Amino acid sequence: MDVTAPTGRVSTWLAKFSSALEEQDTDALKALFGHDCYWRDLVAFTWNIKTMEGREAIGQMAIATLAKTNPTNWQIAGEATEADGVTEAWLNFETDAVIGKGHVRLKDDGCWTLLTTAQQIKGHEEHKGPTRDAGVSHGAFRDRETYSERRAREAAELGYKEQPYVVIIGGGQGGIALGARLRRLDVPTIIIEKNERPGDSWRNRYKSLCLHDPVWYDHLPYLPFPDHWPVFSPKDKIGDWLECYTKIMELNYWTKSVAESASYDEAAGEWTVTVERDGEQVVLKPKHLVLATGMSGVPNVPDLPGKDVFKGEWHHSSQHPGPDEYVGKKAVVVGSNNSSHDICAALWEAGIDVTMIQRSSTHVVKSDTLMELALGSLYSEEAVAKGITTDMADLIFASIPYKVLPEMQKPQCDETRERDGDFYARLEKAGFELDFGADDTGLFMKYLRRGSGYYIDVGASELVANGDIKLKHGQAERFSETGIVVDGEEIPADVVVFATGYGSMNGWAAKLISQDVANKVGKCWGLGSDTSKDPGPWEGELRNMWKPTQQEALWFHGGNLHQSRHHSQFLSLQLKARQVGLPTPVYGLAEVHHVG
C-alpha cells in the first residue's frame, strides 16, 4: 500500500486509531491527534452532542466512554482525498450499541477533526428497503384487520387507551421531521399543534413570504422534494408540503390542540401533559417531552408606555397579518432584521407609507451571494451534480467544529463584502447601519450565536437604499396618540409592528412547565462565543439543543429545515435507545451558565 497516497495515509492512521481504542490506550490515542484537534461526537460515544477540543479533552472522553462502547470495525468508506495539506475520508464503524458513520481530516501532525455519528441502533434499525412492511398479509384470515384499520385504531387509541412514549409540542417542520424519524423507529409519538392543519404556521404568515433558504438545504428526511421544486418555496407551498408529508408519514398529529401544562414525576419517570384537543381535555403520560416550538422563544415586545393613548393598532411581527388591511395608512416597523425587512417591503409593495426603526446595526447579505458563497459547495445544483447527497452534505457540515467555523466563515464574509461593495456603500449612504458580525464572520455565525441580527436581502435593501422605505434610528420610547416616539421624535403611525425578535426557547418551558424548570435547563441556543447576545463561557455546542438537558426527559428541538432534518436523526436515536432500555450514559452533560 502506498502510504503516501491519501487513502493509504488514512488507513495507516485508522489502524493505529482503532488499536488505541481497542486497547483503551489514551496516550497512544492522544498522540494520533494534532496539536490543534477536535473530536465531535453525535450520540455514538457520548450519548450526547459534544465536541472535545484538544488532546486532553479527547483523552478524558475516551477514558470515560470506551469500556462502555467498544468501538470496532473501523473502515474507510470510498477513497480519501487531499487538498491544501488536509487529507479527508469517510469512515464506517460500530459500537456495542450503534452502527456509526464518521469523517476524519488529517494534517501533518495528526488528526485535525474527527466526527463520529450514530446512524442506527443495532437490532432497532429503521424499517426500510429490504425490511419494509409487506403492507398486506397474504393468506386468508377470519376477522382480518387491514392496514387501514390498524392505522385508524392506532390513531384513535394513542393518547387514550395507549400512552405515547414521546410527546412533541409544536407541529412545524421541527416536530414533523422528528415525528417522521420516530415513526420509522416505531416509537409511539403524538405531535401537538395549535393550528387547524399541518403547515398553517407557514400559511398564516404574510402572503409574500418565501423561504430564505434554497431548496437543496430544505429537504425533509426520507422524502426529498421533486426536482422541479422552486428554489425558494413560497410559504403556502411549503405549508402544503408539510401537510402532505404528515399524512404520507402517518404521523399522529393532533391539530387544534394546545398543551396547557406539563409536569414531570421523577419517581415514575413520566410526564403529565394536559392538552386541550379541539375543545376536549386530554391528559397524556409520555416518558419524554420535546419542545419543538421553534428556535425562537416567546415573542419580545418592548413594554412601552402610552399603549392606552395610542389610537392605532400594534402587534408583534409574529402576529402581523400582511399589508392588505393597512392600505392608505402609515406603518412603522420597529427593528431592522429579517422580519422587519420582509414586512416593510410587503407594506411598500401595497403602496403603504412605511418607516423602519433601526435600533442597532444589522448584517445584510444578498440572497444570491449567500447561496453561492455560503451554501453552494454543499447545497446547490452543482453539489447535486457532483454526487453530494443531502446526507453527505449534512455530515460534512457537521464535521466542522463550531470553534473552527468562524475562521472558515471569515473569508466568505470578506469575499461577500468585496463582491457587493457598491451595494453596501449605497445602503450606508442611505443611513443604514451595517455590521458583519462581532468578528466579521457574517451571517451564519450570527445565526448560531444569537439567531438574529441579520437580513438576507431578497429585495428590501434596495427600497431602504433609495428611501422608499423610510429609515429612522434610535430607541422607541413610548406611544403617542398618533404614533410612536423614537429618541424624542414622534413618528406618525396608524399601525406599529414590533419586529423585535424572540426570547430564548426555555421561555416555552417556563410557560408550559414552570419557571423553575426553565431556570434549571437555562438558556437555549448560542455557543458561548462571548459576543453580543451570546455570553461566555465557551460551550462548543448549541445550548440545550437536541441533546440531554439538566431536566431529565425534557428535550429542545428547533431551527431551520436543515437543522430540523439533520438533528432530528440524532434526537430520535437518543429517544429510541431509551425506549428499548439501552444504557445511555451521558458524557459531559452541559452545565448551565445563563438562565435565559
Add this chain to the structure above:
Amino acid sequence: MDVTAPTGRVSTWLAKFSSALEEQDTDALKALFGHDCYWRDLVAFTWNIKTMEGREAIGQMAIATLAKTNPTNWQIAGEATEADGVTEAWLNFETDAVIGKGHVRLKDDGCWTLLTTAQQIKGHEEHKGPTRDAGVSHGAFRDRETYSERRAREAAELGYKEQPYVVIIGGGQGGIALGARLRRLDVPTIIIEKNERPGDSWRNRYKSLCLHDPVWYDHLPYLPFPDHWPVFSPKDKIGDWLECYTKIMELNYWTKSVAESASYDEAAGEWTVTVERDGEQVVLKPKHLVLATGMSGVPNVPDLPGKDVFKGEWHHSSQHPGPDEYVGKKAVVVGSNNSSHDICAALWEAGIDVTMIQRSSTHVVKSDTLMELALGSLYSEEAVAKGITTDMADLIFASIPYKVLPEMQKPQCDETRERDGDFYARLEKAGFELDFGADDTGLFMKYLRRGSGYYIDVGASELVANGDIKLKHGQAERFSETGIVVDGEEIPADVVVFATGYGSMNGWAAKLISQDVANKVGKCWGLGSDTSKDPGPWEGELRNMWKPTQQEALWFHGGNLHQSRHHSQFLSLQLKARQVGLPTPVYGLAEVHHVG
C-alpha cells in the same frame, strides 16, 4: 480500441449505423440488422409507438422518416455488456426535434433489438434541476402577484377565462401521472374526476384490497415512494398518496365532475366537452382529449333473465362494497379472475357462505413467485441495490419487442409451474380449472393480450383448494327467486356479484362521444396475437394506447401504475410537440381491424 470487447463492438456498429442514417443509405442500414430484428420506436422517429419487425420494415420506416428527423450525435452511454451471445448498451442521440435515449442488443449477425425513445423536446424541456422556478421574484414590485396567488388565479381561470390545451377524462393513476408530466411541460390541462377526492377510485373499493404489484413497480413520475413504503400498498394508502401527489404537483384536478358529452370540430381542431362540475355545467374547448378511464372499459354484466323475480341483490364487481353488509347471507360470485378471488376471500374472511362460479379456465400464479421470477430482475430491492433505477428498468422493459416477449416469458412460466407444482396439483384436485395461457406463456402475456383471465394469488387459492370457497363450473343462465341457475342447477344466493370483467376502452368513447367515433378508433388494448379475446392480425403494439388513433386529437391512456408512469412520458411529449406547433408526421398509424 479493442473491437472484440463489448463496448468496442457496439461502438463499431454504432459508427456504421450513424453514418447509414446520415447518408440515408437504407441498404447499408438494413445490412446492420440481423436476420431476426426489431426496431422499436417511442415517438423519436415515428411520432408514434411502433415496432418495425424485420429488415424490410426497418428500411421502410427509415426512408419515410430520416429526412424529417435528422438523427445525429449517437453515443454509447456507459459501458456495453455481454451475456449469452448478446451484447447490449445504452445509447444517447438527438434528432432535429428531440433529445433521445436508446438501447441496443447485438447478436452475431447484427442488431437484434433497437429501442429509440424521445426523452425531451428541444427548446421545451421540463423545468427541473438547474432550470427550476425561482419560486420568489427577488426585488420589490408594486402589485406583486405571489406564487400562491398566481396558482390560485390559474386554478380559478382555467376552463373559464382560459381554455386548457388538454382535457383528461379520469383522475386515477393514469390521469394523474399524465397530468403531472403535462404540468412539468407547461401544457395547460384539466383532469375530470367524478369522485370527491383524488384517490377515491381506490378508497371506494373493498376494504382488504391491496395493490397486486409491488412497490418498486408502482412509483409515479418525479416523486418516488419513500423507502419504507410497504411492498403491497393498501388501497387507502395509495389513495392518500395519489391525493397528496395531485396537490404537490399542482394539478388542475376537478373533483365531483363528470364529462357528459364530447364532440370534435375537425375544422376548428377543437373538442367541445360538456362537464357537470359539482352541479354546475361547464363547457370546455380543449385541442386534445385523453380518455384515462382505466384500461378496463365499461363493465360487462351478462344480461340474465329473471332479474325481476330475484329477491336478492346483484351488482358488478366494480360496484361491490365489500363483505360487511352481507354477514349471515349467502353470496355467489360469477367469474374466477382477480376480482372474483379477492371478493370471495374477503367474503369468506367475514364468515360469509360464498360460492365462486368458474366459467372458463384461469391462470393462477402465486404473488411471491411472480414477484421473484417476473419482476425481480428489474423491479425489486435487489434491482435497486444493483443501481437499476426505475427509469432504467422501464426502458429495459420497453426494449423487448412484444413479438419476442412470449419466448422470454415461457421459461418463467415453466419455472413457475415446476416450483409451485404441489400448489397447482391441489387446486386442480379441488376442481379448479387452470391454464397457463394459450401458449403457456403465463400472466403477463394474458395481461397484454386481453387484460384478464388470471389471478395473482395472495391467499384465496388456498380457500378454493380446501373448499372454504365453494366452486361451481358452468355458465350462469338465469336468476331464480332465491338464487342463480348455473347449467341447470340453482345456487342459492342473497347476493350475486358479477366479476365478469369489462369491455374495451373504446366503449367509453361510445358513451362520451359517439358510437361512430368508437367504431372509427376500434378496439383498445391487445396485440393481435390470435389467441382468446385477442384476435389477429398481429399488430405489434397495444391497440390505440398512448399513441395517435384514427380519431384526430383523441387519445387513450390506461393500465397499471407502471404503465401509467412509463407511457405518460411519451404521450405527454406527443401532446407538447403539438402544442408548440412542431411537425409531428405520424409514421404507420395503425389500421383498425376490430370495432371493439
